Each structure stands twice: as structure tokens, then as C-alpha cells.
Amino acid sequence: MDVRWKGQDAGQxxxxxxxxxxxxxxxxxxxxxxxxxQAAGPGMVATSSSPPLHLPVRxxxxxxxxxxxxxxxxxxxxxxxxRDDATVPGVVALTHLLTLASLLxxxxxxxxxxxxxxxxxxxxxxxxxxxxxxxxxxxxxxxIPAMAAWWLPGLMVFGTLASVAVIxxxxxxxxxxxRTRVGGPMRLFVLAAHVHLVLAVVAAWLIILAAAGTxxxxxxxxxxxxxHILLAAGGFFTFLVMGFTGxxxxxxxxxxxxxxxxxxxxxxxxxxxxxxxITAAWTSWRVLWWLGGAAALVVFLWFGLSVWSMLRxxxxxxxxxxVQSAVAAACAGGAGALWLLGQVAAxxxxxVWQSVTGFYLLGWVAWTLMxxxxxxxxxxxxxxxxxxxxxxxxxxxxxxxxxxARSRPALWGFAAGVVMLTASSLCAWPPGVAVGxxxxxxxxxxxxxxxxxxxxxxxxxxxWMARD
Amino acid sequence: MIxxxxxxxxxxxxxxxxxxxxxxxxxxxxxxxxxPEEGLLHIRMTMTTPGCPAHDTLAEAVxxxxxxxxxxxxxxxxxxxxPPWSPAMMSEAARAQLGW
Numbered sequence: 001m002d003v004r005w006k007g008q009d010a011g012q013x014x015x016x017x018x019x020x021x022x023x024x025x026x027x028x029x030x031x032x033x034x035x036x037x038q039a040a041g042p043g044m045v046a047t048s049s050s051p052p053l054h055l056p057v058r059x060x061x062x063x064x065x066x067x068x069x070x071x072x073x074x075x076x077x078x079x080x081x082x083r084d085d086a087t088v089p090g091v092v093a094l095t096h097l098l099t100l101a102s103l104l105x106x107x108x109x110x111x112x113x114x115x116x117x118x119x120x121x122x123x124x125x126x127x128x129x130x131x132x133x134x135x136x137x138x139x140x141x142x143x144i145p146a147m148a149a150w151w152l153p154g155l156m157v158f159g160t161l162a163s164v165a166v167i168x169x170x171x172x173x174x175x176x177x178x179r180t181r182v183g184g185p186m187r188l189f190v191l192a193a194h195v196h197l198v199l200a201v202v203a204a205w206l207i208i209l210a211a212a213g214t215x216x217x218x219x220x221x222x223x224x225x226x227x228h229i230l231l232a233a234g235g236f237f238t239f240l241v242m243g244f245t246g247x248x249x250x251x252x253x254x255x256x257x258x259x260x261x262x263x264x265x266x267x268x269x270x271x272x273x274x275x276x277x278i279t280a281a282w283t284s285w286r287v288l289w290w291l292g293g294a295a296a297l298v299v300f301l302w303f304g305l306s307v308w309s310m311l312r313x314x315x316x317x318x319x320x321x322x323v324q325s326a327v328a329a330a331c332a333g334g335a336g337a338l339w340l341l342g343q344v345a346a347x348x349x350x351x352v353w354q355s356v357t358g359f360y361l362l363g364w365v366a367w368t369l370m371x372x373x374x375x376x377x378x379x380x381x382x383x384x385x386x387x388x389x390x391x392x393x394x395x396x397x398x399x400x401x402x403x404x405a406r407s408r409p410a411l412w413g414f415a416a417g418v419v420m421l422t423a424s425s426l427c428a429w430p431p432g433v434a435v436g437x438x439x440x441x442x443x444x445x446x447x448x449x450x451x452x453x454x455x456x457x458x459x460x461x462x463x464w465m466a467r468d
Numbered sequence: 469m470i471x472x473x474x475x476x477x478x479x480x481x482x483x484x485x486x487x488x489x490x491x492x493x494x495x496x497x498x499x500x501x502x503x504p505e506e507g508l509l510h511i512r513m514t515m516t517t518p519g520c521p522a523h524d525t526l527a528e529a530v531x532x533x534x535x536x537x538x539x540x541x542x543x544x545x546x547x548x549x550x551p552p553w554s555p556a557m558m559s560e561a562a563r564a565q566l567g568w
Binding site: 050117250251252254256315316317318379382383386387388392393394395396397398399 | 482483484486487488489516517520521522524525528529536554555558566567568
């Protein structure tokens with residue numbers, strides 16, 4: 001038996017044949033054992049570059065666990081948190097429970113998987129990515145409580161470990177992308193996102209030094225804090241989501257023939273907005289805040305145009321619920337940018353800035369990731385557990401693992417909770433804050449429950465432990 | 469002598485795009501099925517998009533299903549990008565399933 005692959009250039013042979021025995025061996029046909037980035041040679045089949053299932057899944061499971069803890073703490077602390085400033089340790093810890101322990105962890109797993117699919121290349125080092133998970137998990141488990149207690153030695157030790165883990169992750173992705181032959185705006189977005197992530201880590205360190213009253217840094221605490229938030233929320237998560245949307249949305253809607261020029265413009269617009277806002281934070285020039293806010297709004301409008309043109313050229317006329325909510329989350333991102341601009345005009349206080357940031361992180365970043373997770377996780381599990389045919393009959397499809405319609409309660413419940421939470425915080429209405437926080441917590445638990453069901457914890461644990 | 473219609477029917481029944489839930493024949497992914505030599509089956513196929521994450525699994529499923537047909541001794545599956553797949557290649561049944 002023989003499977004041959006031809007590249008887009010006529011006659012470009014990127015793979016060869018294989019014997020039946022190899023076909024049955026699972027990894028033999030995946031180019032296993034090849035140096036990273038090297039295409040299969042004659043006699044081998046150049047096929048998937050995907051890492052083994054246990055690699056992305058371990059990060060995703062940590063992310064899901066972190067998300068559940070975030071939901072529970074949010075619900076438990078809702079009353080108190082609504083009154084506290086963003087720099088209060090409890091708020092700092094809760095924010096990083098969301099960003100580091102859940103969103104970044106899930107994103108790491110997803111990026112390790114999507115990078116290989118989108119850029120047709122193996123990871124620079126799957127082993128380093130596996131080992132780095134333990135470093136990341138331990139550092140997060142120590143860092144969040146250290147933040148909550150504002151225990152400086154703990155912040156130093158676990159902060160250092162977390163920084164190393166994040167930098168190793170960014171380096172693995174960076175080296176992988178440097179080797180790929182797939183170019184284009186998506187590569188720009190993903191590369192830039194990881195550069196911004198490393199810069200956000202540097203800014204975090206400077207904040208800790210500033211908070212400790214180290215020399216001149218103490219004066220720059222607020223600009224450093226703004227830089228850290230902008231680089232992490234805008235520079236990393238936003239760039240990553242916008243970059244991968246260019247791959248995921250056409251794939252899930254079967255879009256063909258839409259204009260290709262928009263993502264490149266989007267990238268440069270997004271860089272302009274990000275650095276204008278960072279410059280504004282350092283100079284306090286209002287004109288720069290205005291320009292940065294306006295540029296951020298244009299970024300989301302341009303992104304919306306890009307999404308709209310993909311949807312107009314889709315072949316799947318029925319849009320699945322997770323894709324619907326990913327599109328709605330993009331609108332929430334646009335609303336966040338508009339709110340930022342309004343905040344510049346109204347010169348609102350720190351409480352409003354806190355609400356803007358919270359809405360942006362939950363309404364745009366978290367909601368989009370949840371939406372895509374409903375598509376990515378079942379695909380991942382299907383590929384590794386159900387793609388090999390062993391008998392006749394109707395094959396298992398991805399939708400059989402988790403029907404897309406079942407995502408509705410969690411996704412829309414989450415959105416409703418975020419809106420309620422944000423609006424009630426702004427109006428200083430405690431019952432509304434509590435209801436919103438409870439709705440978010442319930443949605444997060446439902447979301448995690450459904451995805452863990454697809455992952456099948458027992459099977460995953462066996463596969464995972466057999467590898468480590 | 470391989471019954472090529474039987475191969476096509478087998479692919480229609482057994483090999484589905486896992487994401488879309490439509491078989492590869494109605495989706496228009498199978499360009500050509502031929503028997504250049506006795507017992508040797510040659511299938512030219514494509515994917516809906518280059519970089520489709522289901523590349524491996526679809527091609528392997530086609531290979532597996534085709535090998536089940538009587539008289540097939542060897543299967544060669546060639547994944548090509550020229551001509552690129554277009555929605556016009558889908559059958560009416562597939563279009564209806566996608567909401568057209």
C-alpha cells in the first residue's frame with residue numbers, strides 16, 4: 001500500500017510509500033524520529049507533524065483545572081473583589097489565576113498542537129515541551145498563593161520558575177516557526193505574540209522590583225503595570241487569537257476564495273495600536289491615548305471585516321454554535337476597544353480601567369478560547385483515538401464525541417455572566433456582581449466538565465503516565 | 469479485474485471527512501480511481517484545503533477502505549493539489565447537507 005503526497009508546486013514530491021506493517025504501527029507514518037522540521041525522505045510518508053496527544057493535553061488539562069479554580073474563587077470572593085483595587089493581592093492573584101493558570105496553560109497546549117498543523121512542521125523539541133510542563137505547573141501552583149499572600153520570597157522563587165517556563169515555551173515556538181517554510185501573516189502574528197509574551201514577563205519582573213521600592217523603578221510602577229497588561233492581554237492573547245483565527249475559521253466553516261490581504265494589514269495595525277498605547281502609558285500624552293484607543297478600535301473593525309469576508313465565502317451555511325460564539329467574542333473585543341476609547345474620553349478612574357481589563361480578558365480572550373476549545377479538543381481526541389479504522393460501518397465523527405450544539409449553555413451562560421458581572425461592578429451593585437460571578441463559575445464548570453468528558457481522564461492519564 | 473464502481477461506493481460508505489461529516493466521494497475529494505496493473509489500485513485525491521489537519525487520516529482511511537474491495541492487491545493513494553478543490557466539485561447531496 002502506498003500513500004503519496006504532492007505539494008502545491010507541480011511534481012513536488014514530499015513523501016513516498018510505505019508497507020502495510022508500517023501503516024499499522026501508528027507513529028511510523030507520522031515521520032516519527034525525524035529531526036524537527038525535516039520533511040520525510042524517500043521511502044517515508046511525509047504526513048502529520050502533530051506531537052503525541054499527551055503533550056497538548058497535559059497543558060489543556062492544567063488550564064481547565066485552573067479555569068475551574070478561577071470560577072470558584074471568583075464566585076466566592078465576588079463581593080469583596082468588587083470593592084478592591086487592581087493592585088490588592090487578592091485581585092492580582094485572581095487575575096493571574098485566570099491568565100497564567102488557565103488561559104496561558106490552555107493556550108500553550110493548543111499552540112503546541114496548532115503550530116504543527118498550521119505551519120506543517122514538527123515542534124523544535126517535544127521533549128523540552130513535555131518537561132517544561134512540570135516546571136510550569138509547579139511554578140504556577142506556588143506563584144498564585146504567593147501573590148495572594150504577597151509573600152516576596154515566594155514571588156521571587158516561583159516567579160523565576162514561571163518566567164523560565166514561559167520563556168522556554170516561547171523559545172520552543174520561536175525556533176519551530178523559524179524553521180517553517182509556511183510564511184504569511186499568521187506566522188507574523190504568532191511570532192510577534194511570543195515576543196510580546198517574553199516582554200510581558202520582563203515587565204512583570206520590573207513591576208516586582210518597583211513594588212519592592214527599588215530605586216527609580218518605584219516611580220514607574222503604573223507605566224510598568226500598564227505595559228505588562230497591554231503586552232499580555234493585547235500583545236500576546238489578542239495577536240494569537242487573531243493569527244490563528246485566519247486558520248481556524250476557514251477550516252471550521254469551509255471558507256474559500258476570501259480576500260487574503262486583510263490579515264497583513266491587520267498585523268501592522270495591531271502593532272501600531274499596541275505600541276502607541278504603551279508609549280501613551282509612559283508619556284501620559286492624552287493625544288497618544290486617543291490615537292492608541294482609536295487604532296485598537298480600527299484593529300477590531302478590520303478584524304471583524306476579515307471575519308465577515310470569511311463567513312461570506314463559507315461553504316458550510318449552517319454555522320456551528322462554537323463558531324457563532326467565537327464571532328460574537330470578536331464583537332466583544334471590539335466593544336472592549338470602544339470602551340477603552342470611551343474611558344480615555346471620560347478620564348475614568350482605576351476602577352473603570354479594572355472593569356475594562358476584566359471585560360477584555362473574559363469577554364474577548366477567554367470566550368474566544370472557550371469557543372475554539374469546543375472544536376479543537378474533540379478534533380485532537382478524534383485524531384489520536386478514533387481515526388484508525390478497524391472495521392466496516394459508519395466511522396466515528398468528531399461531532400459524535402461532543403455534539404457542537406451542547407456547547408451553547410456554557411458559552412452563552414459565560415457571556416451572560418461576564419456582561420452581568422461587568423455591568424454590576426460598574427454600577428457598584430453587589431447582588432448583580434454575585435449573580436454574574438456565579439453564572440461565570442457555573443459556565444466554566446460546565447465547560448470543563450464537557451471537555452474533560454471528551455478527553456476521558458482515565459484514558460488520558462494512562463497515555464500520559466506511560467510516556468513520562 | 470477490480471470493480472472501480474465498487475471502490476467508489478466503498479469510499480462513499482466508509483470514508484468521511486471527520487469534521488464536516490460528508491463522505492469523500494460526495495465532497496468531491498476523489499479525482500480519479502484507476503487500475504493501471506492487475507490488482508493495483510491508483511487513487512488520486514485532494515483535500516479541502518492545504519494544511520488540512522485531517523490529511524493523514526483521510527488518505528489512510530481511503531487506502532484502508534479501498535483495500536477491502538475484492539481483487540485489490542495493492543493501493544496507491546496520491547494526494548494532489550492540482551486542480552485545487554473547489555466547492556463546485558461537491559455533489560448535490562453534499563451541498564444540501566451543508567445547507568445550500
